[in-house]
Amino acid sequence: MTVSIGPTPGELQQHHFQGEFYSRSAFVRTAAFFGGLQSGKSVAGADALRGMLYGIEHEDGRITPPLKLPAANAGLEPEVWILSKSYVLAEQAWHYFRWRAAEYVYSSEECRKLGLERGDRFTHWLKPSPNGDNRPIRVRIRTAHDPEALRATGVLLVAWCDEIAHWPELAWKNLQGRGIVTPTKYLITTTPKGKNWLYRDVALPGGYPDKPSTDPDIVVVCCRSVDNPWADAAYLEKLRLKFGPAYAAQELDALFTANVGYVFDFDRQRDMAKPP
DSSP: OEEOOSSOSSSOOEEHHHHHHHHHGGGSSEEEEEEOTTSSHHHHHHHHHHHHHHOEEOTTSOEEOOOOOOGGGTTSOOEEEEEESSHHHHHHHHHHHHHHTGGGBOOHHHHHHHTOOOOSTTEEEEOOOTTSOOOOEEEEEEESSSGGGGGOOSOEEEEEEETGGGSOHHHHHHHHGGGSSSOOEEEEEEOOOSSOHHIIIIITTTTTTTSOOSOTTEEEEEEOGGGSTTSOHHHHHHHHHHHOHHHHHHHTTOOOOSOTTSSSOOOHHHHOOOOO
16 A cells, blocks of 8 residues: 655655654654554654645545644744754755655755755755745754754754664753743654663554554654565565564564564663652
8 A cells, every 4th residue: 555645746646654643643743653664664754744744634624734843932933853963863864855755955056045054965945834924944864863952942843863772861852842932743753772762662652563542742653664565575574584583573573572683681660669
């Protein structure tokens, strides 16, 4: 099953799980796509971000309008952050968004004519969304390496959090503080890494695995590598043998497993004692 999402450069359409993420992300504060290697996480995140900024068309004909700043900050340029565990991965996520939303990205020449300072390769500009405020949208490419650096700005519309399973927990906490006035949306695309804070704070409340969500502000979509219809199934089976059961479960099946690679399995309840 593929889902058409309207005018998008190239011939690639969303597969079923990407389409589910695209549609369901419109109705929650935090949307997480837990995927195996090459499961389509980047396209899922780029399309969901595009929908947040320029409106989401649902299969049943409904339209979710684009986000906008609250009245308290309406005079400022809205921002979008694309973050990952490194600048290299964050820039790669930006390249996917630029591909999937090319018609909304200002070129360097357009930025110059409009007086929009690019600064460096970590700052980009998007065309205003059709929400009536007529202001360009600033895109910042960030990393989670320094959690304290994520305290800035109160005008964050969307944070695309790539490979968040590798982030320090404090980075996620500080990022959520951006949404106190502006109703910031959080898009998460990652392969799991052990049963860490992400498992407790997002996966379980969001209904992972295949359970009802206990937090209406969180939605979770899971996708294995083999669920990508363009994946090489035979090659995946070879990888599964090389990875071994535990690592393959994490990297290919997008499962939150015991801490793969540790000397011993760590259980938070069993191996941690309450402080005196």
